[in-house]
Structure formats: structure tokens, C-alpha cells
Amino acid sequence: MDIQFGLETEIGITRDDPEGMDVVAESIALVRSATVPGVRSRWDYQQEDPHQDARGFRVNALRQDTDEANYFAQDLSRPLSFAEIKSDLALRNGARFYNDHAHPEYCTPECSSLRELIEQDDAGDQLLMACAQSINATTENPVRLYKNNTDFRGHSYGCHENYLLARSLPWQVLADGIQAFLVTRQIFCGAGKYGWEDEDHFLQPGFQIAQRSDFFTELQSVDTMQRRPLVNTRDEPHANPQLYRRFHVIIGDANLSPYATYLKVGTTAMVLRALQNGCPSERIPRLADPIASLKSISRDREWKWRVRTGGGRTTTAIEIQRQYLTVVREYAPLETAEGEELLQAWEEILVDLDQNPLKTADRLDWTAKFKLLEGFRESEGLQPEDPWLRSLDLAYHALDRENGLFFGLMDQGAFRLPFANPRVRNAELRPPQTTRAAIRGGCIERFGPKVKSAQWDAVVLAGESTEVEVDLRDVFERSMVEKALVVLASSQIPEDLLVLPFAKAFPQREIP
Template sequence: MHPRLIGVETEYSLAWVPREPGGRAPIPRDIYQAVEAAVRAEVPALPAAEPKGGVFLATGGLLHYEAQMSLFSNGLLEMATPECRGPLEAARYHHAQDELLARGHAEAEFRLRTLGFEGELVIGKAAADTAGNVWGSHENYEIDDRPGALRLLFLCIAFPMFWIPAVLAEWAFKFAVTATFYAAAGFHRVCTFIAPVPRIGRPFDAVARAIFELGRWLFRERTLMKFFNLLATATMPWIRAYDIVLLATAFPRARRLLLPHLVTRLVYCGPGRVPANGVSIALSQKASSIRYTAGIYWNDAKRPVFDLKNFVREPWSIWRRRKRLQVLFADSNTSRLATALRLGTTDLVLRMIEAGHPLRDLTPRDLRSAIAIVDGDPALTRTIPLADGSAMTALEIQRYYLAEAEKFCGKNVEPETAEVLSKWRYVLEALAEDPHLLYKEVDWVAKRDLVAEALAAEGGWRGVAKAATAATAEGAATLAAAQKIDARFHEIGPRGYGSALMDAGRARAYFDGPELDRATREPASSPRA
């Protein structure tokens, strides 16, 4: 059995396209409820005893509604796989989620139409859109991280200084709010009880009404958000200081050696994106939102590669030998092979790091510049400046990790590892020869070819680039057509282009039907699932 627990959390956008322009549309919260009901009709599920609510599926996965406090009605759907033993099982359960949503699509659409909404349901799996919205596909790896004596000493000193004051401030704030609520509710009850009494009841009735109106004001989304911002302002200095503590103590070696792999794996797991200038396909949808290497992630506009927020929610886990490493720099994939490689190659690099296998430090000189180079290089020829003064292409860095993984694993490897190594070598060799060879396996290649084919009459990608700079109606229509292909490529359901390519035999399934069907109904092999 594979020693590592792996899980994937994926956010899906929810939208309704009215049949007539300007027609009525349900809010995302209502769409989520229809989708949840449709999924529960497909597989057994139980309500989740979680702050976010949602339901646990028979597989051990979680489906729930995700939204910011200030925009609670305008949220999204999030699904988390069960904790899986190994990358290929995690990839299988991840795409089984897509299968469940696709099966429930028609039922959810029907439920919304019975409420009087005319139009089409859109469940999107893209990691970003042209409006600047970004959705997550976060990877979680259980890793072996043994802190040395100096790190433990530093934790013993810094932990009580920075984390405990922040938590005490939060608890004090919550206690004050809760106590005020119950006191007001009790006083309101007393006032409503005395209000009917002749002569003395009138003032109490006025007080009861005032308390009720005050409660309505307090529990509006806008007011609650003001209180939340006040709490954040009060605790942020301590959180920022704790962030520095975590950067020094939460698997620093693993982050440093894994980072170059995460930046360059885009060459085979990038979903592709039609950029605003339309010059050529970009590899990643999420690249522009990644701003720094690691930290406590609070700001949607500035995402780190590694999120350390779980050590705020579960601070005791920083002391454990086996910890959760959360990777935010991951795009959602339509290609099942891309997902399997995305998880499988990362798992192999982590295994080398945990075992102390000697790896060259290929840290890029500038993270954002390195991501931009890989993202904007479908020819795969540009070099990335490294911190040691040298430079390598993304393919060269990936070949280095593959060679070290093959050396580390040797000849006698278990079937799952052999499968990952074989597919890793296959895609790197094909990318070096001609990326078009992978039009059935790699999302960005399939999307690039699809745009070129669909817009051949307009000149393909050359026509898209010309349209992006031309201030004409024809140019705007050409660019909009390319962006529509970009968005619909990742749509879940009968109108999604990615699933249509698979049905037409132009995309490789990788996981067969029975495997996916079992993963929609049965738990993963992990005992925790």
C-alpha cells in the first residue's frame, strides 16, 4: 500500500445563462442547492458536521458551498476527494467527482426550471476566466518532516509568543459577540413578555422592537463583514509574525526542492488559456495569480505556491512528524492523464526529498518571472534564470527530475510507480519532438489545436492575435469565439468541449468506465475514507 495520503480540493463555478437576454437567473447559492440535491439523488450522502456544511458522499469525499462572508449568496461549489493512498487513486477519485456532476447536471437544470428559471446551467471547472476570477484546485500531500533540534527550539520560543495571542484575541471577540447576542435575545424575550401588560407594557414593547431592528442590522452580510474585518485588523500583526515562524519551521527543505518542479510541470499539466493578446496559447490559467512562494493565504488576489493556513487552523499539527503540505499552484485539468501525472510526479519528487536523495537546488532567481516564462512559452524553448546563476528550460528541469526519480527508484518498482515513470518519460519525449503528438493527452495542446481548427477561416491563431489588436466588430467576434472555446473546454456536462472530444475519440480516457463508476460509489482504500 502506498505510504502517502493524497487529496485534491477543486472549486467549480456556478452560473445560469437565461434563454432570453436579461432574463431571470438564480443566484449561485440556489444553483448549488439544486446541484447538491441532484448529486444526492445519484449516490448515498450524509450531512457534513462541518462549519461549511455540505454533504459527505459514500466515497468519503465532501461536497459543499464555498463563499466569502461579504458575498455569501455569490459563491461556488467545492468538492474534495477522499484521502487516497497514492496519486493514481487520488486522480481517479478527482475525475469521478466530475463524472458525478455530469450525471447530475440534467437533474439540477430541471430542478431550477421548475422554479421558473428558463435557460441553461453552467458548471465550470476552469481555474480562471476573462473577468479575472480565479478558482482553486488545491493538492494536499502528507509528508514526513522531521524537525531538527534548532527548529524545535525555535518553535518552543516563537509559538507561544505569536500564535497564542492571536487565538486569544479571536476567542475573546467571539465570546463578546456570543454573549451580547444571548443577552440581547434574553432581554428581548423579557420585553415581549411584559409588553402586553397594561400601563407598563408600552415602553417594553418599544424596546423589544428596537432590539429586533438592531439584530436585523447586526446580522446583515455587510455588517458581519465589518466585524470580521475588525477582528482581522486586530489579529493580523500576530498572524504575520506567526507566518514568519512557519516559513522557518514548516518543511523549508521540501518547499525549496519541490518548487522548481511545480513551476515547470505546467508543460504537461497546464490546461491552456487564450491570452488577451491572442498571440498564442498560454499554458496556465492560474499563473498570474501566484505572487510568492509560501505563507498564510488570506488574499484572493495574491496566492502563494504553498499555503500554510492549515497550521493556523490546526496549530498542533506543526509539531507532528507527518504534516500536510498544501499546494495552491495547481490548475484544474480536463485530461485525466494530466491529473495523474500532476499528482504522480509531485509524489515522486517528495519521496526523493523525504529519503534524503541528493537533488540539485534549481530554485528560480525570481519566482514570478519564472512562472511567466513557462506560462508564455508553448514552444518550450525559453530558459529560466536560476538562483545559482545558471539557466535551464522547463523541459530540461523536468528531464532532470525524471532522471533522478528513475535513479532513485531503480529497476524493481511497484506497478503504480512504474506507470508514473513511464508516462512521465513518454510526455517529455513527445513534447521535445512535437507537442502536437499529445493532442489527446495534454489540455493546452488540445485547446491550442481546437482553437486553430475552429477558427481556420479567420486565420487560426494568427487571426486571433490580429483580432485582439483590431478595434473592429469582426475582431471582437473572433477573439470572443476563441475565449468561448477556452471556457467551454472545461465545462462539466453535455455542452462541455472537453467531454465532447473524449466522446469523439480525440481525447484519451486513461481511466476506464468501470474504474470511474466504482470511484463514484465506493470509498477509497485509505481507512480514513
């Protein structure tokens, strides 16, 4: 088994005139405006438990539980059920699109290659933009979407990454081995931000290279909304818990540049692979104070990114990344051309960041944003603390082909792409054919109205005489997926899927 991965991105939502706007209602309306193929309100919430901790225990409460309870109380006044508020749409490409608290969230299907991931992430952007266009066709107060991570007031929302790993990799080896990597990778996957924040408030104007680094105060914990941890210990594998773990990374920025996403997910997967392959702990870089380094790297205006190692030596984020690259070359042997190209891209970006960070503006969000906005600031004679810069920062992230600044650059060919023609036409919305997402998506496409429930690791279908559960908890080998797709292609009724070793029949139950 190789590492599979996916992204879950919460989107900022507002209106041109936000006076009196209810962000929850806006998010619900946006998700409900989707017309792409999928099944609505069939997500199975009973299988979700964010309280289980990878360190081997279950917490009684999360820090956000109080906030959640307050939001839940507020939502009780809405004439909508819990499922209606979530408005979950399980899509034909195996993705999930729903209202998460107060943000539209798009979760890519599971992907086994970076090309698949870039395509599926792009499909999400297109879906969101199509929803906004549909709403905006009938209003004079248009909805605006931002693929970013902050409102500059200390309210952050995430772009999480998920990596499927073997359970045999001990948690502490993983947690210790990945820390210095997650702290330093922001030099190439930060999205850039004009402002410094703290949890719940704005601190001061000023540029930094990452959007999320202001919001992390703990090394490890199960929380995700308050006192966020560098290493999230949520143990919710969405797979056979005896064999797999899902490493849930919450520290990343939402990237617009496909190349930045390519580097972010690709390099992280490679480091995880090296750890999984038994890279000795003494070969892994350590930081004296990872949380302090996280902020100091992000806010360093000299872009030297000096850090202190666990041994008390001063080094740089670039050198830390080079050490990881070395152990990856040694402990994660390459099996594909895609892997070698990724390592070359990683090496090249470190060289360029070392020589002249702005040379990377054709690949990285933070340098592209800085170069663009600083050029504008100079041409308009703005002071570095001018609040207009925050509005322009926001505009960089706008999911708006006509007005968004990222898309302005992209459409002019200012960005390198990690792959030729990465775009997936949204109308097709097909899942990756290499992972269990293809089975989930195939069930949705073939048996849409008969889908009784869907989750990452199971789809339940109403058959002619029985209920058919397609249990995906162990379906990670490509050969299993391929066989299942052959069966799906010729199936007429859900019971036809019972020839699959991971499909089971149950007596019919009422849909709750």
C-alpha cells in the same frame, strides 16, 4: 507510510442567461440537489484553522479575511445558517461536496494510488453533472458548470492538491526543493487559456499554457485567495500534527484529461517522496526568479520555456523537469509497476514536448485545447484576439457530456487514458479501500443518521448509550484500515466500533 493524496476542485457555475443570477444561491442549490448517498450538514468546522503557518507561527489574519467578512455580512441577509450555506455533504465514498464561498467544491477522498485518484475525481465530475441535469430538467435557463480556474476577468478559483507527508521532512527543505518543480510542471499539467490576466482584471488576448500562473505573486505564504503563493504554508494536517504534514498545493490547474491529472499528481508525489527520502539539496534545481519564470513559461508562445537558474545559467523547463526525474529515479526507489509506468510516462511526455508539443494533444489539456481551437479559428477565419476563443475555451471545460468540448474529444477516443476502464459508476460511489476514507465512508454508509459530525480526521457517531468518536488522525497504515473494515462490516451499533484502538466513547452531547 507512503504518500497519500487527494484533490479539491472548485467549479465555476452560471446560467445560460446569468442576468440577476446570485452565484452563491446557485452553488448552494446545486450542492443541495445531490441525491447520492451521504450525510448532510454534519461537517465539523471547529477543527478547521487556515491561519496556522507551516513555518512555525500563526498569522492573525489572512489577506482574504476582509473579503470573507464582507461576504459573511452579505450572507447574513440570507435566511440560512452558516451550515445551511455550506450545505456540506459527507459522501459514502469518503469525499466532501459543499458550497465553498460561491463555488460547488468536490474534494476526493484520500487515495493511495493514482488509479484510485482518477476514479474518485471522475466520480466527482459525474456527481456534478448529475446535479446540473437534475436542475436543468425543470428550467428553461439551464445551469452551466465549468471545471476550470478563471472567468477571464481576474477571478480565479482553485484545484488544490493535498499530499500527506512525514513531519520529519523539514518545512524549508520541502519549500525550497519543490519550487522549481511547481514552476515548470505546467508544461504538462497546464490546462491552457485564451487570455492573460492579473489579479482582478483581464490584461489582453493571447494563449498561454496554464490557467493559474497569472495569479501567483509570492514565493511562500499562508494565503490562498489574494497574492497567492507558489508554496502555500497552510499548516492544517488533518492528521496527527506531531507526525504528519499535509502539503497543500494551490498552483495547479483543474485538469479534464485524466492523463494530465495522472502526471500532475503522480510526478509531484514522486518528487515529494525523493525529498522525504533525503535527496541532497544540491541535487535540486533552483530558479533565479521562480515567480517571473512561472509567468514567462506559461505565456511563451515559442514553447521554448527558457528559464534562468539560481546559478545564472539559462536552461529550459524541460531540462529542469529532467533533473527532477533523475533525482526521483535515484531517491524514490520504485516499489510498484505503477511507479515505473509513471516515470516512463513522465519521460515520454518530456521527449514529446521537446520534439513537438502538439504531439501531446492525446494526453494534455493545453495542447488538446490549442489544437482544437486553432483548427477552428483557421476554419472560421477568426483573428487571434477574437473573444469567441474565450467562449470556446470555456466550453472546453464544460461539465456537459453533450456540449462540452473536452467530452467531445474524449468520446471520440482522442485522449489516451492512464488506466484501462478508469470509470467508477457514480451509483456505486465507493471509497478507496486502502485509506482511512474507507472507514469514514463505511461509517457514513452503515450509520448514516447516527453520524453526528464528520471531518477528514474524525467521525463522531451517536451510539445507543454513548457517543463514539472514530479518531482517524493516525490511521494511515493499510493494515489498520483493513482491520477496521472487518469490524465495521460486522458492527450493529456504533459501540461495536469501540474494539478499534482509535475509537473512544464519550458521554452523549446535544447536536448543536
